[in-house]
Every structure is written in structure tokens, then in C-alpha cells.
Amino acid sequence: xxxxxxxxxxxxxxxxxxxxxxxxxxxxxxxxxxxxxxxxxxxxxxxxxxxxxxxxxxxxxxxxxxxxxxxxxxxxxxxxxxxxxxxxxxxxxxxxxxxxxxxxxxxxxxxxxxxxxxxxxxxxxxxxxxxxxxxxxxx
Amino acid sequence: xxxxxxxxxxxxxxxxxxxxxxxxxxxxxxxxxxxxxxxxxxxxxxxxxxxxxxxxxxxxxxxxxxxxxxxxxxxxxxxxxxxxxxxxxxxxxxxxxxxxxxxxxxxxxxxxxxxxxxxxxxxxxxxxxxxxxxxxxxxxxxxxxxxxxxxxxxxxxxxxxxxxxxxxxxxxxxxxxxxxxxxxxxxxxxxxxxxxxxxxxxxxxxxxxxxxxxxxxxxxxxxxxxxxxxxxxxxxxxxxxxxxxxxxxxxxxxxxxxxxxxxxxxxxxxxxxxxxxxxxxxxxxxxxxxxxxxxxxxxxxxxxxxxxxxxxxxxxxxxxxxxxxxxxxxxxxxxxxxxxxxxxxxxxxxxxxxxxxxxxxxxxxxxxxxxxxxxxxxxxxxxxxxxx
Numbered sequence: 001x002x003x004x005x006x007x008x009x010x011x012x013x014x015x016x017x018x019x020x021x022x023x024x025x026x027x028x029x030x031x032x033x034x035x036x037x038x039x040x041x042x043x044x045x046x047x048x049x050x051x052x053x054x055x056x057x058x059x060x061x062x063x064x065x066x067x068x069x070x071x072x073x074x075x076x077x078x079x080x081x082x083x084x085x086x087x088x089x090x091x092x093x094x095x096x097x098x099x100x101x102x103x104x105x106x107x108x109x110x111x112x113x114x115x116x117x118x119x120x121x122x123x124x125x126x127x128x129x130x131x132x133x134x135x136x137x138x139x
Numbered sequence: 140x141x142x143x144x145x146x147x148x149x150x151x152x153x154x155x156x157x158x159x160x161x162x163x164x165x166x167x168x169x170x171x172x173x174x175x176x177x178x179x180x181x182x183x184x185x186x187x188x189x190x191x192x193x194x195x196x197x198x199x200x201x202x203x204x205x206x207x208x209x210x211x212x213x214x215x216x217x218x219x220x221x222x223x224x225x226x227x228x229x230x231x232x233x234x235x236x237x238x239x240x241x242x243x244x245x246x247x248x249x250x251x252x253x254x255x256x257x258x259x260x261x262x263x264x265x266x267x268x269x270x271x272x273x274x275x276x277x278x279x280x281x282x283x284x285x286x287x288x289x290x291x292x293x294x295x296x297x298x299x300x301x302x303x304x305x306x307x308x309x310x311x312x313x314x315x316x317x318x319x320x321x322x323x324x325x326x327x328x329x330x331x332x333x334x335x336x337x338x339x340x341x342x343x344x345x346x347x348x349x350x351x352x353x354x355x356x357x358x359x360x361x362x363x364x365x366x367x368x369x370x371x372x373x374x375x376x377x378x379x380x381x382x383x384x385x386x387x388x389x390x391x392x393x394x395x396x397x398x399x400x401x402x403x404x405x406x407x408x409x410x411x412x413x414x415x416x417x418x419x420x421x422x423x424x425x426x427x428x429x430x431x432x433x434x435x436x437x438x439x440x441x442x443x444x445x446x447x448x449x450x451x452x453x454x455x456x457x458x459x460x461x462x463x464x465x466x467x468x469x470x471x472x473x474x475x476x477x478x479x480x481x482x483x484x485x486x487x488x489x490x491x492x493x494x495x496x497x498x499x500x501x502x503x504x505x506x507x508x509x510x511x512x513x514x515x516x517x518x519x520x521x522x523x524x525x526x527x
Contacts (some may be wrong), residue, residue, distance in 0.1 A: 013273065034274055044361070062394060063287035064340040065279065069267060070260045071280045080284045080339070082388045090388040092275045105295045116278060126277070 010124055015126035020111065022054065022089070023048045033089035054139065055111035057085040057131070062095065062103055071117040082098055083109060097132045109133040142526050144365035145239045145373035147176025149485040150355035153472030154322040161253040162209040163195060164354035168477075169210040169249055172356040177368050183358070184243040186210075186217035188231035189250035190476035195265040197256050205296050206249060221271035224425060228291060228509030228518030231357070232378050234522075238359050244366055249305035250472035250481070251354035266475070269512035271386035283347055283426065285338035285387050285513045290428035291341060293394045296443065299431065301341050303446030305332035308469055309344050310386025310455055315466025317456075317497035322351055322472030332427075344428040344489055351472035355480035357487070362526065373487045376504075377410030377521035379403060387513040396514035399436035402520045403508070407438075410521040412504055414438045419489045419502045419522075420460055421482035423510040424467040430454075434462065437519070461499040462488060479509035479518060484524045 015021040016034050024031040025039035025080075026047040033053065039046030062081035065072075072078060079095040094116070095109060107130040116126045141335045149171025151164050165188070173180060193199045207217035219229040234248035254262055267276040270285055293299045309329055315321035321395065325342030332345040365372040379402035387393055407413060413476075414437060422446040424430035432443035439460055441450045448454065454462035465471040465485040468478055486505035488494045501526065 028491070037431040060388075061292040063284045063342075064293060064337075065281065065284045066279065066337040066339065067263075067283065069276060069279050069281045070264055078279055080279055082288055082393065090385065092271075092280055092388050093278050105292065128278070130421075 016063065020053050022051060022053065024051045029110055031087035031089045033085065033091050053085045053087050057083045057109055059105055059109060060084040060094065061105060061106045064100055072079055079103065094130045096130045110134050110138055140239045141241055143235050143359055143375045144364040144369065144485050145357045145375065145483065146360045146365050146369040146372050147358040149175060150320060150481055150484050150486045151353050153351050153353040153474060155255045156352040161193060161199065161251055162205065163255060164352060165249055165251040166204050166209045168354035168356040169247060172247065172259040172358050178245060178358065180212055181214060182245050183215060183247055185215055185237060186212060186246045187220055187227035187234040187246065188217065189220050189479055191221060191223055191226045191252060192265050192268065197253050199438045199451045222516040223511035224475045225479055225511030225516040225518050226476040229479065230379055231479055231483055231520060232518055234359050235375050235378050236360050242324055242524040245358065245360045247356055247358055248355065248480060249356040250477035250479055252476040253352050254350045254474060255352050259350065274386050281339060283342050286371060286428055287339035287342045288396050289385060289393050289432065293428060294341065296394060299446035301333065301464045302329060303450050304346055304427040304431065305329045306449045307430045308332045311424060311467040314497055315470030316457060317495065318466050318471060319340045321466040321470055322349055323470040348425045348468035348473035351474040353472060353474035353477050355484050356478045357480060357483050361419040371491050371499050373490050374523045374526045375520055376523045376527045377406035379405030379519045381438040381517050383515050385512065385515045395431065395442060396432055396510065396517060398437050398514055398517035399433060399492045399508065399510065406519040406521050409416065412521060414490045416504050417460060417506045418504065419464060419486060420462050420506040420508065421465060422462055422508040424463055424469045425473060427469065430467065437508060457499055458499060461489040464465040464494060464497045466497060482507035482509060483520065483522065490522060490524050
């Protein structure tokens with residue numbers, strides 16, 4: 001992790017990083033990830049309510065990263081991607097358990113829960129969503 | 140609104156200045172600009188200093204006062220301006236607004252970054268702060284990887300090739316070879332770029348701008364002062380600024396920087412020019428794909444045609460539009476907070492016929508385009524030999 005963070009900074013993101021909880025705007029139907037405080041399109045007419053994505057989506061773009069961000073040295077090279085969720089929101093995450101030769105824009109993926117990085121010198125271990133190629137049962 | 144002119148410019152050599160700190164760099168660039176403007180320090184009423192992250196690069200904050208101190212201009216007002224890699228461009232705009240609005244007659248717009256006092260890994264962490272720490276960098280995003288996501292999608296949607304991106308580096312290195320202040324004043328070939336170390340596929344190390352120390356400064360004045368002290372003022376005839384979501388994934392499109400499109404439209408509308416009037420441009424090529432997107436977003440070519448146009452040499456020195464004559468961020472160097480000011484310095488030299496071996500013939504209108512992060516901030520300025 002680039003910055004050492006307090007426990008509170010990690011703790012308050014648990015709903016999104018562990019369970020992908022977010023918000024959507026009832027007025028225009030737009031799904032956000034991460035949650036927004038208000039809808040940038042509807043502004044004060046927007047009504048936000050919680051939703052949880054079904055965890056399925058497609059690779060919108062990807063890169064195999066050879067020079068890592070600090071804290072990611074052990075898993076380099078790794079695949080960083082923008083995933084478009086079925087609900088429409090896009091997010092940045094790693095794609096794992098994938099042959100690099102099979103990677104493609106449009107490839108169906110589903111969410112999984114993994115270790116993301118480890119603070120050095122015994123720091124906090126960060127867990128969050130990553131994505132894997134869609135498994136047989138979800139095809 | 141007052142007309143605003145650049146009446147003096149200065150910049151340090153860009154590169155690894157192991158023997159100079161941030162103070163010396165900005166003092167050197169500032170003194171050059173003041174001397175060239177032919178004004179006295181006491182005529183300067185305010186400073187706007189672009190700096191992205193002295194706090195993380197050298198542990199120093201309070202850069203506004205530090206710049207006033209370093210160039211011996213205390214007690215005048217001095218403001219640090221930050222918009223990641225667009226800090227310099229935004230400092231220029233804030234300075235422009237202050238003179239155009241009549242608050243001041245003469246101000247300095249400067250930019251400085253001291254990046255080589257920390258290890259590369261720490262530079263990478265700090266630059267990550269130009270993106271979204273919580274939703275991009277947390278997952279392992281680096282700046283090259285964000286632009287790699289743009290490149291991969293651009294290749295998918297428009298058939299852009301890695302060789303076309305490499306062509307941008309070849310052109311900008313060729314220009315830098317004619318610029319004594321450039322960090323990398325030497326040529327590279329397509330094969331050199333294609334064979335260089337992979338950073339974040341499809342980007343290789345020669346697709347990326349370097350880590351650089353450097354500073355640049357321009358003196359802005361209203362028409363009354365400019366006409367009195369300067370024989371060949373360069374007029375700022377358009378200024379556009381726009382923002383977008385901090386995270387790349389939240390954008391409407393990741394291959395069009397909407398902020399660049401909007402900033403360019405605003406600046407060109409104010410200047411009453413179109414892209415056809417612009418003969419020389421400095422655009423934000425932090426990565427080769429960024430130059431291709433910039434040229435499309437500003438409107439020199441249609442979306443998707445940038446790679447082909449680069450391949451055809453449309454943006455080479457003294458072709459349709461001479462782009463990144465300084466060598467760009469790629470080969471002149473990218474001291475992040477100084478870049479936006481350096482662009483204005485280069486365009487001023489071009490319009491005044493002082494660009495040496497890289498001089499563009501008949502350049503009368505130029506454009507400077509500066510981006511923060513992966514496109515969350517964009518600045519476009521139009522500079523002209525004639526006041527409008």
C-alpha cells in the first residue's frame with residue numbers, strides 16, 4: 001500500500017471492499033460504485049438507495065502491470081482492469097486466476113474475495129474484491 | 140476584461156539536478172523571466188506557483204511563501220496552485236485571471252517540481268495521488284497502468300497500434316535533440332521504443348515521460364504595461380479549464396478526455412480561432428497514448444485517427460501542426476508542477492522566433508494543453524503574436 005493508513009481508514013471501507021455495498025439513484029436508475037452521496041445527474045431530485053451488485057461483469061479494458069505500485073512486488077506481473085458490472089457501474093480491480101493469453105476486452109468475469117496487498121514491516125493486510133473469469137456455474 | 144500578455148519567460152534545464160534544490164530551481168527560472176521582461180522586482184504584484192507535491196517529494200509545504208522568499212519578492216501575495224500534473228497550467232490560468240480581471244498589473248506564474256530527492260518507488264506512490272487513492276491505487280494502479288487502460292481500449296475501439304504510439308516518442312525525442320534544455324536531447328527509433336522494457340502493457344518505458352527536476356516561469360502584464368516594456372509580447376487570447384471524475388473508470392469514455400475537449404472548446408471560442416489557425420502546440424504527452432488522445436480531443440484529427448496521423452507525420456516539426464517542439468513531457472522531461480508553465484515558455488519562444496534549431500516557420504498562434512492525473516483536470520491556453 002502506498003500510504004500507511006490508520007485502522008479507521010481501512011475499517012470504514014469494509015462494506016464496499018468486502019461486500020461491494022453501494023448506492024443507486026432511484027430517480028434516474030444509475031448504479032454507482034463506490035457509493036455516492038448524491039446523484040451527479042439528478043442532484044437534489046435524486047433519491048439514493050443501497051444496492052449490492054450481483055458481482056458479474058465484463059472486462060472493459062486491462063493491462064498487465066510489470067512495474068508495480070509499492071506493496072504489490074510479490075504478485076508482479078498482475079492484471080489491472082476496469083470492470084463494467086452488469087448493473088452498469090465501472091470499477092478498477094485486479095483480475096486473477098487467468099491465463100494472460102486468454103485476456104480480452106469483453107471477457108466475462110465474476111467477483112471473488114482476495115488479499116490485495118500487505119503493509120510492509122508487519123502492517124495491515126488489505127483484503128478486497130478481485131475478479132476471476134466467469135466460472136461454469138455462472139455461465 | 141484587460142488584455143494579458145506574456146512579457147518575459149524563463150526555465151531551467153530539465154533533468155536530474157543533484158546539485159540544486161527546489162529553491163534554486165525556481166529562483167533560477169524566476170530570475171530569468173524577470174530579467175527578460177525588463178521590469179524591476181518591485182513592479183511585480185503577485186505570484187502564482189504551480190507545484191504538485193513538494194510535501195511528499197521533499198517534505199516541504201507552504202510553497203507559496205517559499206517561492207516569494209526564494210526569488211526575493213516578499214512581502215507580495217504568493218499562492219501555491221495544485222492540480223496534480225496540471226498545476227503549472229492552472230497557475231498560469233489563475234495568474235491570467237488575476238490580471239484580466241484587473242486585480243493586478245504584473246504577476247509571475249511559475250511552476251516547480253523537485254522529484255529526484257526520493258527513490259523511484261516513492262515518486263510512483265506520490266504520482267498515484269493524481270489518481271484515486273481509494274478506488275484505483277489501492278488495487279495496484281500506477282500511472283502508467285491507468286494510461287495503459289486508455290491505450291488498450293483505444294487500440295480495441297480504433298485499431299491504434301503500438302508502433303503508432305512508438306512514433307510519438309520518436310517524434311518528440313527528435314524535437315528534444317534540438318532543445319538544449321531537454322532532459323533527453325537524443326533520438327530514438329521505433330525499434331528502440333518497441334524493444335524497451337515493459338512497464339504496463341501495452342506501454343513500454345520509452346512510451347513514458349521521465350522523473351524530472353525543473354522549474355519554469357512567465358511574467359504576465361496587462362496591455363498598458365506590456366506595450367510600454369516589451370517589444371514582442373505574446374498575448375494570451377484564450378484560456379479554458381475543465382474537470383472530470385477523479386477515477387478513470389467513472390468517465391463517460393476512457394479514450395476521450397472530456398475535460399480536454401471542453402477546455403479546448405472554451406479556449407478556442409474565447410480566442411475566436413479554430414484548430415486550423417494553430418501552427419504549433421505543446422500537448423500533454425505524459426505517455427505516448429496521451430498525445431494521441433490529446434490531438435483528437437483538441438480537434439486536430441477525428442477521434443480514432445490520431446495514431447494514423449502520427450504515423451503519417453502530420454505532427455512532425457514544420458508539418459501540418461508542429462506538436463511538442465520542446466520534446467514534450469516525453470523527452471524534454473516532466474517536472475510535474477513546472478510542465479504547464481514550460482509549455483507556455485516553449486510556445487512563447489516559438490511565436491517570438493527564438494526556438495533555435497526547432498523553430499517553426501510562420502508560427503503566429505500556438506496552443507498549450509496540460510492535463511492533471513488521467514484527465515480529471517485539463518487546461519488549454521491559446522497564445523498569439525497579435526492581441527485580439
